[in-house]
Amino acid sequence: MGMETFAVQPRDTAWHTLLYAAHHAFRRDLDRLAAAAAAGKGQASHVRAGWENLKEQIRLHQELEDGWLWPRVERAVRGHRAERAVLEELRSDHARLAPLIARVDAAMGDTGAGDAGAGGDLRAAVRELSEALERHLRHEEASALPLARSVLAEAEWVALAAEARGRCEAGTPLFVPWVVDGIGPVERSRFLTALPKPLRELNRVTWEPRYRKRRLWSI
Ligand SMILES: [Fe+2]
Incomplete structure (x- = not known):
């Protein structure tokens, strides 16, 4: 398959579809998890499956940012202390999330004697x-992403889009249907039309049906 570019400006596409849309999906899934926990359904199998998928999406997103995006931004701002500090804070943010994710894991796995207690733990976690x-x-959206947008060249956004695309095809086929899950029709079509046509087709024929079948978060 040839290197197809995204239909609209790569910078905006990579920025919005890959980064912002994923942020939106994190928030949506955490709201679903909070609702399930509040209803005492934190142990339901589709809720667990939703959480497993969310963790995987967070991991992949951070991998793309920490392993690909931020090092390039860092190179571009070399020597600028304030900008470098922004990037360092992001790294420590990511490190801070790990134990909180582990705590949710632990609370979800806790089906022991004190059920009410376990539910409370999960809500708090x-x-x-x-x-x-x-x-x-918010931190990323307010400072790091605008910084990336201003210092990275168009070609780098094209490369980021290609990198993400490769990951979607190889190991993260559920990224696209996960992002568009439950979003409004306008945002949905904006997101999907920003994808290269072969990916859009792949999503329609394979990824989305597969994602729907999993019924993540249904209780
Ligand atoms: Fe991010």
Whole structure:
């Protein structure tokens, strides 16, 4: 398959579809998890499956940012202390999320004697994770992403889009249907039309049906 470029400006596409849309999906899934925990359904199998998928999406997103995006931004701002500090804070944000994710895991796995207690633990753990993630996402959206947008060349955004595409095809086929899950029709079509046509087709024929079958978060 040839190197097809995205239909609209790569910078805006990569920025919005890959980064912002994923942030939106993190928030949506954490709201779903909070609702499930509040209803005492944190142990339901589709809720667990939703959480497993969310963790995987967070991991992949951070991998793309920490392993690909931020090092390039860092190179571009070399020597500028204030900008470098922004990037360092993001790294420590990511490190801070890990134990909070582990705490949700532990609370979900806790089906022991004190069920009411376990439910309470899960609610508290989800709340803490949501707050920390929200702080982190705002931080990124307010400072790091605009910085990336201003210092990276168009070609680098094309490369980021290609990198993400490769990951979608190889190991993360559920990224696209996960992002568009439950979003409004306008945003949905904006997101999907920004994808190269072969990916859009792949999503329609394979990824989305597969994603829907999993019924993530249904209780
Ligand atoms: Fe991000």
